[in-house]
Each structure stands twice: as structure tokens, then as C-alpha cells.
Amino acid sequence: MRLSKALIPTLKETPSEAQIASHRLMLRAGLIRQMASGIYAWLPAGLRVLTKIADIVREEQDRIGAQEVLMPTIQSADLWRESGRYEAYGKEMLRITDRHDRELLYGPTNEEMITAIVRDNIKSYRDLPQMPYHIQWKFRDEVRPRFGVLRGREFLMKDGYSFDLDFDGAFRTYKSIMLAYMRTFQRIGITAIPMRADTGAIGGDLSHEFHILAPTGESGVFFDAAFETGDALGATDPDAFYEQMTTTYAATDEKHDESAWAQIPPERKREGRGIEVGQIFYFGTKYSKAMNFAVTGADGQKFYPEMGSYGIGVSRLVGAIIEARHDEAGIIWPQAIAPWRAAILNLRQGDATTDTLCEQLYQALGADALYDDREERAGAKFAEADLMGLPWQLIVGPKGAAKGMVELKHRATGERFELPADEALAKVRA
RNA sequence: CGGGGCGUGGCGCAGCCUGGUAGCGCGCUUGUUUUGGGUACAAGAGGCCCCCGGUUCGAAUCCGGGCGCCCCGACCA
Structure with missing residues (x-):
């Protein structure tokens, strides 16, 4: 799912009716x-x-x-x-x-x-x-x-x-x-x-x-x-x-x-x-x-x-x-029931290198991925990815992308790994 | 069902007490800027002030009724 097209209305502030x-x-x-x-x-x-x-x-x-x-x-x-x-x-x-x-x-x-x-x-x-x-x-x-x-x-x-x-x-x-x-x-x-x-x-x-x-x-x-x-x-x-x-x-x-x-x-x-x-x-x-x-x-x-x-x-x-x-x-979803297995964060939407790598990752993961392809600041994408709680975040920035590297973040533990794209994919799929 | 609270732009709220024709932050649109943790500046759009009735020259504001929603308790998968 491409986040830019999805009906996933996230909120920065908490509606007053919700307590817990x-x-x-x-x-x-x-x-x-x-x-x-x-x-x-x-x-x-x-x-x-x-x-x-x-x-x-x-x-x-x-x-x-x-x-x-x-x-x-x-x-x-x-x-x-x-x-x-x-x-x-x-x-x-x-x-x-x-x-x-x-x-x-x-x-x-x-x-x-x-x-x-x-x-x-x-x-x-x-x-x-x-x-x-x-x-x-x-x-x-x-x-x-x-x-x-x-x-x-x-x-x-x-x-x-x-x-x-x-x-x-x-x-x-x-x-x-x-x-x-x-x-x-x-x-x-x-x-x-x-x-x-x-x-x-x-x-x-x-x-x-x-x-x-x-x-x-x-x-x-x-x-x-x-x-x-x-x-x-x-x-x-x-x-x-x-x-x-x-x-x-x-x-x-x-x-x-x-x-x-x-x-x-x-x-x-x-x-x-x-x-x-x-x-x-x-x-x-x-x-x-x-x-x-x-x-x-x-x-x-x-x-x-x-x-x-x-x-x-x-x-x-x-x-x-x-x-x-x-x-x-x-949220921190257990893998088995997470709405998607991984989020792909394109930190510089519009940059040919990051766009290309993100598209490749998205094609590879298909229905298991939520691709944040919006024109948003990196900070906003990080915050929303953490909010939505998918087990993995594939973070694609211009510096890494130029070398074919992505950062893989594990939502539950907060661990981050700098990895070649294919290794990150393998880890997500494991 | 007892007790309490709230209803104002998409969200969070102020204004109400002491009536004079609606404001702030976020979000949204456009532009510039920024470019790895919700950036900054500028210009915009957007409101039956929950509904109905009353009081008044004038009601978001006062009064009456209704509806909706939330919280505490009792109750429940």
C-alpha cells in the first residue's frame, strides 16, 4: 500500500474522547x-x-x-x-x-x-x-x-x-x-x-x-x-x-x-x-x-x-x-497480525536514487509493505511509522541509497542496522 | 442506571461568568526554505458556534427543552 494513496488518517493529537x-x-x-x-x-x-x-x-x-x-x-x-x-x-x-x-x-x-x-x-x-x-x-x-x-x-x-x-x-x-x-x-x-x-x-x-x-x-x-x-x-x-x-x-x-x-x-x-x-x-x-x-x-x-x-x-x-x-x-504489533510487515520510509521523496531504491523494495515486498511515499519531512515519517507500529522500518535516505544501503529498524527493540538493501529485505522476510 | 463533565473550522482548545456578529495551535492549500526525528517564513482556504424554542435592538455567550459524546461507579465478551 502506498501511504500517499491510503485511507489511513493519522492524528498528531489525541481526540478528546479517547482515554486509554x-x-x-x-x-x-x-x-x-x-x-x-x-x-x-x-x-x-x-x-x-x-x-x-x-x-x-x-x-x-x-x-x-x-x-x-x-x-x-x-x-x-x-x-x-x-x-x-x-x-x-x-x-x-x-x-x-x-x-x-x-x-x-x-x-x-x-x-x-x-x-x-x-x-x-x-x-x-x-x-x-x-x-x-x-x-x-x-x-x-x-x-x-x-x-x-x-x-x-x-x-x-x-x-x-x-x-x-x-x-x-x-x-x-x-x-x-x-x-x-x-x-x-x-x-x-x-x-x-x-x-x-x-x-x-x-x-x-x-x-x-x-x-x-x-x-x-x-x-x-x-x-x-x-x-x-x-x-x-x-x-x-x-x-x-x-x-x-x-x-x-x-x-x-x-x-x-x-x-x-x-x-x-x-x-x-x-x-x-x-x-x-x-x-x-x-x-x-x-x-x-x-x-x-x-x-x-x-x-x-x-x-x-x-x-x-x-x-x-x-x-x-x-x-x-x-x-x-x-x-x-x-503501537508495537506482533508480526503475525501486523497490518503490514514493514514500512518503507522514503526520506527524500522526489530524489531519483531514493525513489528507485524504495520502488524496488516495495516491489519486492508487495502486499506486505506500507510504502511511505508522501512528500513529508523525515521526522514526520519516523514519527508516524513508530505510531503505526509495523514490525520493521526500511529507512531509505539519499546517502545510504547511493551505496545501495538502507537502515533497517526493528520497532519492538529499537535496534537499527545499516545493511545492503537485499540483506535488509531478507531480514524482513525471515 | 446513579454521579460528574463536555459539545465553537479536520484535530486539540480559548472566548461564555460581565450579550455587540468568532480566535489560537496543529492539520490542509500555494510559494520559498529545510532535507535523518513532527523545519522555518509568507500568503490562503475552511465555521448552520450540536438542535429547537424563548429573552433582547442584538445570543457562541442568558433562560427552557431536546440530542449527542466522554469520565467515575454499579454491570458486562
């Missing part, structure tokens, strides 16, 4: 614009991040055999009357009426809908288990939206649902989801910790929240240092992984157990703050019973499938990652 770092930086770096309280438009750079996160989420869901579907944002109130939640959900549910006065709602979640779909189409135990998921916009009419995308009303969420024959199957599914989630967060490039959680409004017996560590997180977290070095990508057995995750100490402040904490060797104790970016639930037959979803078993008897649901806040993750990874100058 991620919100400020998302606005300043031109990722989003607010359209109404808690409702945001995603601009090209922001959308690229959102898409990259969704892609990783999708790959890890597919890996464990989940199947992607896409359910609508608008749902019928009747569906929710079946489970009894239409009345129970309260004002957070945005209720709307169509021209025929039919009651509709903008879905805050999809348990009812997916249960109806599976119920209407799955009749035999032979067709279980099923694990559909989708990545779709949701709406919860929060009393008080805040923190930008971290607590918006409209948000992008991956929500998955599982239907198993029995508890053992459901528990196995639950464990494989936990592993998939930890793999997902690790691939994104952040440290996430699963914590035992309350089941809240959704109801059920077994639930974990996933918190990523960020100094500005809304809840205090206590955990064993083992989580800092855990390797979900290397784990192969969901049972063993689950065992390890749930026996290593981790708790949010409201669940913190001082006596258990006292057992942890001091050098392994870690305290910090966390932002919840996902939650998983096992809730048994709550919805299958309420919505009369029964299938015929091998013995010819009807039974209710065992269910669970599993969410990842995709749009919230964007904000959460920035909370975890930024400095005074701007």
Missing part, C-alpha cells in the same frame, strides 16, 4: 473511527489487523474439526422465547421491529439459533458430534460503552458451539477447545492465561476465561510463571494440556485463593493485570432441553446432546493487543 492507550492509538494510527457510542468503522489498517486475527482464529478452529458457518446478525424474538432468554436478557439486547411489527433483535450471541439449526437437521447420534462456529458481528447494548473497541456495543466475535453424545465427549471437546485457544493466542503473539470462571448469564457448570496480560487490564491476575513459557504449539494431547493448564495456579483477583497462592514458590509468583479476550463454557443439556433438541441414540432412545459454547472477542483482541504492546511513540 489502545483507544488513543487506534484513533491516532488511523485504524478506526467512531460512528456512534461503542460503534466503530474499521479503516484499512485496522481491518487488516482484524482480518489477520480472524484468519488465525479460523485456522485453529478448523484444525480441531470445527466447521465454519455464518449466521445472521438479526434474529427472531421467537427463537429466544423458546429458551426463555428473550425476557431474561434485559436491556442489553437490542430489540427491533420490522415493517410488519415482527419482533427481531440484533444478536448478542447465538446459542438459540445454532441449537435450532442443528436440532432441525440432526436426528441421529451418528451425526454427532458437531462443532459449528462463526465469526460475526454481535451487538450488546452496553449501559456504558468505553475504552474504544475493548468495550464497544458492536463487536466481532468468534463464537463456537459443540454438540456431543455424552459428558465425556463434551469434556473432550472442551479440552480441545482450550488447546486451540491457547494455540491461537500464542500464534497471535501474546501471553494468554486460562482462569476458572463463573458461568454468568449463559449458565452451566464448567467455564474458563482467557486473559491476556496488559498493564492496563481491568482485572488483577495472579499466576504461576509457568504460563509465561508455556508452549501450546508444542502440545499434542488435549487431556495432558488441560491437566497442565488447570493444575498450574492462575486466578483473577475475585477468585484469588491466598492459601493456594502461598504454596507457590516465591520466584514463580507473578502478579499483573489481565484483559479478558475469550471465554469457554460447558453447559450440558441446558439449551438442548429448553429447545427440545433430542436425537435418537444407538439404543433407539431419544437423548439430549451435551453442549458447550466458546467465544473469542476478535475486535476486542485488537485493543487488548495494543494495551499489551505499545510505548510512548505508538
Whole structure:
């Protein structure tokens, strides 16, 4: 992308509505614009991040055999009357009426809908288990939206649902989801910790929240240092992984157990703050019973499938990652989800030597590069590159360019290398 | 939902108390300058002062109502 042509409206000053770092930086770096309280438009750079996160989420869901579907944002109130939640959900549910006065709602979640779909189409135990998921916009009419995308009303969420024959199957599914989630967060490039959680409004017996560590997180977290070095990508057995995750100490402040904490060797104790970016639930037959979803078993008897649901806040993750990874100058994107891998800074736009070298670099990197080809001062380009936080900056000035040299800056560490152009390219691509 | 605050050019703000027809910084346009960390100078463009109503000779300013947005708390993926 050529910055001179891109819709990436960066801001030198912080709009007054933004208080916390991620919100400020998302606005300043031109990722989003607010359209109404808690409702945001995603601009090209922001959308690229959102898409990259969704892609990783999708790959890890597919890996464990989940199947992607896409359910609508608008749902019928009747569906929710079946489970009894239409009345129970309260004002957070945005209720709307169509021209025929039919009651509709903008879905805050999809348990009812997916249960109806599976119920209407799955009749035999032979067709279980099923694990559909989708990545779709949701709406919860929060009393008080805040923190930008971290607590918006409209948000992008991956929500998955599982239907198993029995508890053992459901528990196995639950464990494989936990592993998939930890793999997902690790691939994104952040440290996430699963914590035992309350089941809240959704109801059920077994639930974990996933918190990523960020100094500005809304809840205090206590955990064993083992989580800092855990390797979900290397784990192969969901049972063993689950065992390890749930026996290593981790708790949010409201669940913190001082006596258990006292057992942890001091050098392994870690305290910090966390932002919840996902939650998983096992809730048994709550919805299958309420919505009369029964299938015929091998013995010819009807039974209710065992269910669970599993969410990842995709749009919230964007904000959460920035909370975890930024400095005074701007965002520091993890490589896997950075909108572009590298920025090319042409320090003297219009100079034949720098123009030529920059064009070569841009051609070589293609879609992975954001080329700052604007007529701007070097200082402005540096400042904006740091703000936007791409992992690498290829800095091309007239002196270096004459010798085929560029300066490669690593955003996360601030390291700079004077390198021949092809070596710099190799490093960026590595 | 309780409490507080704000709404003036694209962004950040002053002006409002003590009514007299709108200003500053940044950004934008043009030119010169500068050329490796948001350069300097000059000349420009750009405003239904959130909306509606009232008071007044006159309202950004005072009064009433409405809308929007933010912050703290309770609540939440």
C-alpha cells in the first residue's frame, strides 16, 4: 500500500474522547473511527489487523474439526422465547421491529439459533458430534460503552458451539477447545492465561476465561510463571494440556485463593493485570432441553446432546493487543497480525536514487509493505511509522541509497542496522 | 442506571461568568526554505458556534427543552 494513496488518517493529537492507550492509538494510527457510542468503522489498517486475527482464529478452529458457518446478525424474538432468554436478557439486547411489527433483535450471541439449526437437521447420534462456529458481528447494548473497541456495543466475535453424545465427549471437546485457544493466542503473539470462571448469564457448570496480560487490564491476575513459557504449539494431547493448564495456579483477583497462592514458590509468583479476550463454557443439556433438541441414540432412545459454547472477542483482541504492546511513540504489533510487515520510509521523496531504491523494495515486498511515499519531512515519517507500529522500518535516505544501503529498524527493540538493501529485505522476510 | 463533565473550522482548545456578529495551535492549500526525528517564513482556504424554542435592538455567550459524546461507579465478551 502506498501511504500517499491510503485511507489511513493519522492524528498528531489525541481526540478528546479517547482515554486509554489502545483507544488513543487506534484513533491516532488511523485504524478506526467512531460512528456512534461503542460503534466503530474499521479503516484499512485496522481491518487488516482484524482480518489477520480472524484468519488465525479460523485456522485453529478448523484444525480441531470445527466447521465454519455464518449466521445472521438479526434474529427472531421467537427463537429466544423458546429458551426463555428473550425476557431474561434485559436491556442489553437490542430489540427491533420490522415493517410488519415482527419482533427481531440484533444478536448478542447465538446459542438459540445454532441449537435450532442443528436440532432441525440432526436426528441421529451418528451425526454427532458437531462443532459449528462463526465469526460475526454481535451487538450488546452496553449501559456504558468505553475504552474504544475493548468495550464497544458492536463487536466481532468468534463464537463456537459443540454438540456431543455424552459428558465425556463434551469434556473432550472442551479440552480441545482450550488447546486451540491457547494455540491461537500464542500464534497471535501474546501471553494468554486460562482462569476458572463463573458461568454468568449463559449458565452451566464448567467455564474458563482467557486473559491476556496488559498493564492496563481491568482485572488483577495472579499466576504461576509457568504460563509465561508455556508452549501450546508444542502440545499434542488435549487431556495432558488441560491437566497442565488447570493444575498450574492462575486466578483473577475475585477468585484469588491466598492459601493456594502461598504454596507457590516465591520466584514463580507473578502478579499483573489481565484483559479478558475469550471465554469457554460447558453447559450440558441446558439449551438442548429448553429447545427440545433430542436425537435418537444407538439404543433407539431419544437423548439430549451435551453442549458447550466458546467465544473469542476478535475486535476486542485488537485493543487488548495494543494495551499489551505499545510505548510512548505508538503501537508495537506482533508480526503475525501486523497490518503490514514493514514500512518503507522514503526520506527524500522526489530524489531519483531514493525513489528507485524504495520502488524496488516495495516491489519486492508487495502486499506486505506500507510504502511511505508522501512528500513529508523525515521526522514526520519516523514519527508516524513508530505510531503505526509495523514490525520493521526500511529507512531509505539519499546517502545510504547511493551505496545501495538502507537502515533497517526493528520497532519492538529499537535496534537499527545499516545493511545492503537485499540483506535488509531478507531480514524482513525471515 | 446513579454521579460528574463536555459539545465553537479536520484535530486539540480559548472566548461564555460581565450579550455587540468568532480566535489560537496543529492539520490542509500555494510559494520559498529545510532535507535523518513532527523545519522555518509568507500568503490562503475552511465555521448552520450540536438542535429547537424563548429573552433582547442584538445570543457562541442568558433562560427552557431536546440530542449527542466522554469520565467515575454499579454491570458486562
